[in-house]
Amino acid sequence: MTGKELSYIQQAVDLGKISGNGEFTRRCQAFFEQNYGIEKCLLTNSCTDALEMAALLCDIKPGDEVIMPSFTFVSTANAFVLRGAKIVFVDSKPDHPNMDESLIEELITHKTKAIVVVHYAGVACEMDAIMSIAAQHKLWVIEDAAQGIDSFYKEKALGSIGHLGCMSFHETKNIQCGEGGMLMINDPAMIKRAEILWEKGTDRAAFFRGEVNKYGWVDIGSSFLPSEVTAAFLWAQLEELKFIQSRRMSLWESYFQLFKDNKTNPELLSDTLQFFFIEGVKDLNITWQSTKNKGNAHMFYLIFKNESDRANYSGFLKSKEVLSVFHYQSLHKSDYARNHFPAQFERNLPNSDRYSDSLLRLPMFYELREVSRSLCSDQ
Structure with a gap:
C-alpha cells in the first residue's frame, strides 16, 4: 500500500462519477500509452477480461486453432475456448518456463489463427522469432503479459510488441488494485472496435467524445471496464511504480x-x-x-x-x-484437456511437466x- 489509495478513492467519489471510464481510468491508461509507447490502452476488470477481449478482436471462431504454452494459468486458454477454439499446446524451454519458440512452427496448420505468448515471471519470450513466424503465416500474436509490468524485450515493453497485450493488476502482481487488468492495443486498426467491445457493444465512448450524437448497439461486447474506485486505487500504485x-x-x-x-x-x-x-x-x-x-x-x-x-x-x-508455493499445472494434462482436447492430453511435453513438478516460488x-x-x- 502506498498510502494514497484511500485518498484517491475519496477523490473519485467527490468527482461524482464512480462508474468506469472517468478521470482515474484516463490517467492509468495514459500512463501506459505515454511511458511504454502503446497505441491504446483500455483498463479492464481483470487480465482474464483483457484476454477475452483479445479473442473477440481476433475474431476467433469454432474450429480455429490457437497455439499457447501448456505451462500457464487457465485464463490464457479459457478466453479462446469460450470462442470455440481448439487449443494447441507448446512445450516450455529446457532452461525457462517460457514457451519454446523453436517448437511453434511445426504446430501450425491451416486452422491456426493466433499465437498466445506468456511472459512467465515477467521474463520476455523470444519475440523477434515469434513475430517473424506469425508474419510468415499471417497469424495474430497476443501477449499474455499478466506478470510483465515494467519489463522489457530489447527495450520494448512487454505487451507492446504483439498485435495485442494483456496485463494483470491482481493483488499478487507487482502493481495491484485487488482485481484489475488492461488490454494493450498495438494495431491501430483494432482500436475502434476494441472501444466498442469494452463499452458493452456500443459506441458510447465515441458519443462522450462528441463524435456521434447518440450511441447504440453496434457490435457484441460486455461490461469489461472497471469502476473509478478500482482505477483510483491503481493510480496510487502507478505513481510509485x-x-x-x-x-x-x-x-x-x-x-x-x-x-x-x-x-x-x-x-x-x-x-x-x-x-x-x-x-x-x-x-x-x-x-x-x-x-x-x-x-x-x-x-x-x-x-x-x-x-x-x-x-x-x-x-x-x-x-x-x-x-x-508451486505454480501452474500443465494444462495439457488437465481434466478439461482430457475431455475436450484428447489429442493434446496424449502429447508429451516434458519441460512443462517438469516445471509443474519441480518449481517452487519463494x-x-x-x-x-x-x-x-x-x-x-x-x-
Whole structure:
C-alpha cells in the first residue's frame, strides 16, 4: 500500500462519477500509452477480461486453432475456448518456463489463427522469432503479459510488441488494485472496435467524445471496464511504480546472492543460511533464476530435481513459518484437456511437466525484509 489509495478513492467519489471510464481510468491508461509507447490502452476488470477481449478482436471462431504454452494459468486458454477454439499446446524451454519458440512452427496448420505468448515471471519470450513466424503465416500474436509490468524485450515493453497485450493488476502482481487488468492495443486498426467491445457493444465512448450524437448497439461486447474506485486505487500504485520496482529488484538480488554464496562459499552467510537454506537444501540438486531471468522481479523460484525434493524443502520452510508455493499445472494434462482436447492430453511435453513438478516460488512481496540480513533473527 502506498498510502494514497484511500485518498484517491475519496477523490473519485467527490468527482461524482464512480462508474468506469472517468478521470482515474484516463490517467492509468495514459500512463501506459505515454511511458511504454502503446497505441491504446483500455483498463479492464481483470487480465482474464483483457484476454477475452483479445479473442473477440481476433475474431476467433469454432474450429480455429490457437497455439499457447501448456505451462500457464487457465485464463490464457479459457478466453479462446469460450470462442470455440481448439487449443494447441507448446512445450516450455529446457532452461525457462517460457514457451519454446523453436517448437511453434511445426504446430501450425491451416486452422491456426493466433499465437498466445506468456511472459512467465515477467521474463520476455523470444519475440523477434515469434513475430517473424506469425508474419510468415499471417497469424495474430497476443501477449499474455499478466506478470510483465515494467519489463522489457530489447527495450520494448512487454505487451507492446504483439498485435495485442494483456496485463494483470491482481493483488499478487507487482502493481495491484485487488482485481484489475488492461488490454494493450498495438494495431491501430483494432482500436475502434476494441472501444466498442469494452463499452458493452456500443459506441458510447465515441458519443462522450462528441463524435456521434447518440450511441447504440453496434457490435457484441460486455461490461469489461472497471469502476473509478478500482482505477483510483491503481493510480496510487502507478505513481510509485519506480519505487516499488526498485524495492522488488533489491529483494530479488538478495535472494540471488544468498544462493550464489551458498553454492560457492556457504560460510559467508552461515547464520541466515542455517535458518533459511542450509538445512533444507544442502543435499538437494537445485537451480535458481539467473540474472538474465530476473525480468521485473515478479518472483524468485527454485527448480528441484523432482517433486519429492520440492515437497521436502517446502515442508522445511513451512516448519520455519515461511510460505513457499508451486505454480501452474500443465494444462495439457488437465481434466478439461482430457475431455475436450484428447489429442493434446496424449502429447508429451516434458519441460512443462517438469516445471509443474519441480518449481517452487519463494516469498516475494514489497514488505518482505531483506532475506540476507534479518530472516534468521526475528521470523
